[in-house]
Amino acid sequence: MSASATTSTGDVAAPAPHAVVPARANRSHRGPSTGRLVWRWVVRIALTLVFALPLLFMFVSSLKPDTQIFGDLTSVRAFLPVGDISLDNYTGVFGRVPFWRFLANSVVIAVATVVLGLIVNSMCAFALARLRFRGRSLALGVIIATLIVPFETLALPLLWWVNLLPYYDGSTGWLDTYEVQIIPFVANAFSIYLFYQYFASIPKELDEAATVDGAGRFTIYRKIVMPLAGPAIATVAILTFLPAWNQYLWPLMVVQSEELRPVMVGIDYFKQLNTSWGQIMSYASLITIPVLVLFVCFQRSFINSIASSGVKG
Amino acid sequence: MVSTQLKRLTAVSVATGLALSLAACGKGSSTDSGGEDASGATVLKMWTHNAGNDAELAAIQGVVDDYNASQSTYKVEVQAFPQDSYNTSVTSAASSGSLPCILDIDGPNVPNWAWAGYLAPLNGLEDRAADFLPSVQGVWNDELYSLGYYDVALAFLARTSALEAAGVRIPTADDPWTKDEFAAALEAIKASGQFDNVLDMQTGNTGEWWPYAYSPQLQSFGGDLIDRENYESADGVLNGPEAVEWATWFRSLVTDEYMPLKSGQDPAQDFFNGKTALLWTGSWSAAPAAESDIADDVTFLPPVDFGAGAKIGGGSWQWGVSATCSDMDGALDYMTFAMQDEYVASIAEATGTIPATDGAAAMVDGYGEGGKYDIFRVFSKNFAELRPVTPGYPFIATTFTKAAQDILNGADPQATLDQAVKDIDANQKSNDNFAPTS
Incomplete structure (x- = not known):
């Protein structure tokens, strides 16, 4: 690297003999x-x-x-x-638990919760952020206040409620279904808050311009706001997926049939008096792989979403 | 570009999610008991804690298959849950009114579940129950609520060679170690310098292990978890001089460097790998010991007599009928069928546990008189002490566990036990000493 200097007119001046480059600048240029x-x-x-x-x-x-x-x-x-x-431990795992069934159940539960959660929570946040109606601030406050209530507090009342709900086949109670593992977790105060924050940062002039062009509220939500909310969608999707995948207590309470159990409950199958640690490690490896694959596929979006939203999973 | 990708991703996700959700709709197979199957038989649901425990589950399924084939009025259907989370599933089902007709229960929980109204008395099975080990009979308020196929017995797992090398007497069921002999044995093994841990009491275990494994030692010192005269107070038994002596001894095992403060993740493996000389375990370790590299050197020793007799915990998993069962006659009919000696034997054999009746013991290899596993049956008969038969037991168990853990970590024994007594007494009192509701 030559020690040249640029004049105020842009001409490159010849290097001065024995020109002294400031030590600090030189070190900075060379790196640490x-x-x-x-x-x-x-x-x-x-x-x-x-x-x-x-x-x-x-x-x-x-x-x-x-x-x-x-x-x-x-x-x-x-x-x-x-x-x-x-690979004996893996053979043992497949012989001991219906692994593929548990895996499919968790995929169904997690994907459905994420998809429905994105739709419901973004719509709710859109209404709170972009529409003006009476009680809006109160509604937002109540939603945010629910963040401090731990799930363990709600579990028993929730169990009581889902057991009283009418089911589509005419019976009463949602126990032992996929729905009971999905629907209670679709609406999520934290997701609504994240969407709300993000939507509030999008200029309202875009709505006004769309309204002038004849767009209704749903069109503005679908065609203007949501396409701009990529980082928020990625953040909410990941933050919804992980707890849905890791569900443990709720399935223990509401799922009685083996064919509906998610993967996390399956790990209890290996905790017997003579615990098989090798099989536990194999099972843990198998249920970790989908999450790792998901993370690798969406690594860029995940990091961008954390950077843009300031939220850690 | 990003927007297009996002749209596609969203569209695919929505389609996939909804398709999967729709395909998944419908209830599982665990609808309430009492319905009929295609043949017109009344379906009786049965829950067990044996998911993942293939041997016991297969044996239970065998009993159920035999029962279903023996008659056409009822059809029992088994649903298995993992043991670690079984109680959560049962109590949740009780809260939502969806208990099955027949279910298994960990012995110490029977009084609580009976008091809470989960269980119905096993009317008509009292005569048959008389043939079973006392420790497998779930009796509360003078009524029989459950019966178990088997029991397990606590014992020390040791290496004969290590004991002989240390010059220690090998105790027998008729002549267990005294407190002084035990102390001398620990010191002699420690002096040999051969093992990292002279003793492992599996203090890394959680849950019911603590009262199951250590309250018999408290009893052997002369203390107890609660005064069994009336089950109203623990004062004087859990914080008396004998209990304090037990607590001091328990802590000294750590301070004298005989035992690790917290055992490893798998103490049995530590024993088989030569890290531990004496392991406080149970009859369930017999099979792994027989399959280990040191099978010829392994021996099972009886519990120590600390002054008030050698003691071990009694009571394992038992079977009962839910109070909400819509066909009590059917449930009791199954229970009567299932408690025949041949099924007691088949399940005990499959699980490597102690058969609950003499008739069944004679059918199981190793449990007959002088058999290689008969020693556990002798331990159970000679030393088993039931945990307190009160609905307050689950609270007593967690309170004792916390106190014992605090003591092991260095808390003052007297103050800790006084607090435990205060908590237990308050709980008993606040529940009117768990007087029967009917």
């Missing part, structure tokens, strides 16, 4: 010092290990017999696929 670079990499590698090692341990242990898992715990072998490696 070696020591700082090494330190940065050490921190990065350490953080990577902190987050990756538990996953690595899970995957590696899923290939080992129980005795070896615990025998390897005190050494680095715990993270290495060495010793008596096999």
Whole structure:
């Protein structure tokens, strides 16, 4: 890199002999010092290990017999696929639980909850953010206030309610259905709040222009606001998907048939008096893969959505 | 560009989600009991905690299949739940009025579920119940509410070679270790320096393990969880001198470095891997021990007699009938059929547990007189002590667990036990000492 200078007129002046480049500028140009670079990499590698090692341990242990898992715990072998490696634990998992059924159930529940949640919550937020009606602020306040109520508090009253609801086949009660695992979680105060925040930041002039062109409220919602709400949609989708996928307490309370159980309940199948840790690791690996795949596919959107909304999952 | 992708993604997601949801509509197979199947038989739903426990579930299904084939009036249908979350499922079903006709129950919970109105008395099975081990009979308020096929027994798992090398006497069911002998054995094994843990009491376990495993030791010291004369107060038994002595001893196992404060994730594996010399476990470890590399060296020892006799916890999973069953005659008919010796034997054999009747024990390999597993049956008969038969037991159990954990972590024994007594007494009193509602 030559030490040249540009004049105020834009001409490039010849370098002055023995020109002295300010030390600070020079260092900045060269980038961080070696020591700082090494330190940065050490921190990065350490953080990577902190987050990756538990996953690595899970995957590696899923290939080992129980005795070896615990025998390897005190050494680095715990993270290495060495010793008596096999797929026996995976075979055991498929023999012990109807894995594909549980997986399909969780996919149905999570996808339906996300899709219906995006529609319902965005519409609710649109009304709160873009329409003017009496009691709007009160409604928003009440919705936000529900954020502080933990699910455990609501579980029993909710159970009581869903057991009284009429079902479409003429019977009473929604227990032991897919619907009871989906519908109560569609409307979500946090999702409404996220959408509300995002919609409020979109210029209202766009609505006014669309109204002049003859667009109704639903058209504005569908064709103006939602197409601009990509980051909010991604954030809400991910933040809805994860708890729907991880549902545990509610299915225990409302699902009685094995054919309707989600994957998280399945992990209890392995907790017997003589717990099979290898099979637990295999099962945990199998149910983690869909979430990892989803994250890898939507990694860019996820990071962008966090950056734009300031929300962490 | 992004907008187009988003639209497509949304459209595909909506279509997929709705399609899956619509395809998924409909109720599961667990509709209320009392309906009829295609053949006109009355359907009786039956819940068990054995999802994931193939051996026991298959044995239970075998009993049900035999019953269904034996008559055409009733058809029993089994639904299995995972053990770890079974109680949550049952109490939720009770709250929503959707209990099945027949269900299994962990023994100590029977009084609570009977008091809460979940269970109906097993009228007509009293004579048959007399043939069963006392610890598998769920009796509350002088009525029989449940019967179990089997029991399990606590025991120490040890290596014969380690005991012999340390010069320690190997105790028997007739002559268990005394408190002093036990202390000497721990010290001798520790002095050998051969093991990381001289003793592992599985303190990393949670839930019912704590009262099941440690309250018998409290009883052996002369204390108890509650005064069993009237089940109204724990004062004097849970915080008396004997109980404080137990608590001090319990803590000393850690401070004297015999036992880890918290055991590993799998103490049995620690034992088989040579990390632990003595493991406080139960008859369920017999099968893994027999399959381990040290099978020839493994031995099961009786509980220690700390002064008031050697004790172990009694009572395992039992079967009962729900109070809301719409066909009580059918449920009791199944119970009568299922409690025959041959089924007691088949389930105990499948689970490697102690058969609940003498007739069944004679049919199960290893549990006959002098059999290799007969020692557990002897332990159960000689040492088993039921946990307090009161509906307040679940609260007592959690209160004791918290107190014992605090003591193990260094809390003052007397103050901690006094607080536990205060809490238990308040709970009993606030529930009118769980007087029967009818």
